[in-house]
Amino acid sequence: MTTPLRLVAVGVSLAAAACAGSETPREERLDPARPAGFPEMAIPEENLLTEARFELGRHIFYDERLSANESQSCASCHKQELAFTDGEARPVGSTGEELPRNAQPLANVGYLPVFTWANPILRSLEEQARVPIFGDFPIELGATGNEEVILARFRGDLRYQGLFREAYPEDDDPITFLRIVEALASFERMLVSGDSPFDRYVQGLDDDALSPSAKRGVELFNSERCECYHCHEGFNFTTAVRTANGESSRTSFVNTGLYNIDGDGAYPDPNTGLFDLTDEPTDMGKFRVPTLRNVEVTAPYMHDGSITTLEDVIDHYAAGGRTIEGERAGEGSSNPYKDALVRGFDITAEEKADLIAFLKSLTDTTFLHDPRFASPFGRGTDARRSGDGR
Ligand code: HEC
Ligand code: HEC
Structure with missing residues (x-):
């Protein structure tokens, strides 16, 4: 647990005490689900979670x-x-970029x-939501310059x-982008996933939730041969974790040797990892360790979707x-910035199947x-038309 975060947290709650948002009645508060083994989530004082915000x-x-x-x-x-x-490997934004x-x-x-994949300064869901809404490079939702038009759509909808x-009952005019990003963050905080066969097995709820193959896969995942668990660690299978008690002090950004296009460790532009922001040579190719929960359905894999299957x-x-041969050719295994835990291992076809059976047990x-968590507008329903109906 790092001291700086605690200091920040204290500063935030002092600031919040002075503003109306902190008067949200306690009984209205909503708590995200907390499966066994999951720590308490950090919810910012200035954006308390309520059913209405969710x-x-x-x-x-x-x-x-x-x-x-x-x-x-x-x-x-x-x-x-x-x-x-x-x-998709890489999505396309609303204007085709x-x-x-x-x-x-x-x-x-x-x-x-x-x-996001490699941004150490984007530190809240509220801040993150501004990126797809307002971002220009590339354009995702394209709100910049169209703010009033977009707000008018919501204002005109009963x-x-x-x-x-x-x-936001205390607001005179709640239909603002500040409240939009706060509400989006409230929805996102409720998206807790901890009811996979693996969870049911480790919680002792169902001894048969894992097949013998998946159980062998767990052993491999946690073995010194495969080393997976060092980076994909804990309840969310990543070193990147923040809870109500602070955040992990372990490095969350690592280079796994996916590329080495110049023999000196380069990753292809613009996906150079942390290096893109820090210009620090040793940050080349460093990306945040992703969760492995539901990984069976999140293909294709890696920061650029360049790996298609778990195999x-x-x-x-x-x-x-x-x-890689041909385009982007290079030997990732000799990338000088690669993490020491990615050093290669022997694995039989059966063991590979076991490891995959375990990964699939996280679905x-x-x-x-x-x-x-589904669309409130119903399948195929146009939000615009369902707006003033009920
Ligand atoms: C055009 C596709 C697209 C749209 C639209 C989009 N996203 Fe994303 N989202 C992405 C991509 C791609 C990333 C990874 C970005 C990166 O690493 O730079 C991402 C990352 C995120 C993350 C970070 C997750 C993490 O593990 O750090 C959150 C949160 C998120 N999006 C929420 C949203 C919200 C909320 C909206 C709507 C306001 C939204 N996204 C709209 C494609 C999209
Ligand atoms: C040194 C830390 C480290 C180790 C060890 C490690 N991983 Fe990863 N893993 C990462 C990082 C970082 C990424 C993302 C890399 C990128 O996109 O450039 C990743 C990506 C993945 C992905 C893709 C997830 C997605 O959503 O795209 C899977 C699956 C995965 N790892 C499984 C494993 C398995 C299985 C092992 C053990 C054999 C393992 N990892 C060992 C750090 C690690």
């Missing part, structure tokens, strides 16, 4: 009117049945200390008038880094189909 955020998350040309919502790239990924990186899953996103009022992911680790079908 419900507002859920509506906005699924509403294409949030994009300037009304063609995309958050859910266009974050689909519930794919653990809120989109099945391709994004450089793979859409990330949103399960347990409320437990992350930093957001359903939203009620939703915003209930979520190929394991081959990459077994080789101690990926070797939480309850989460993937939970109606609480």
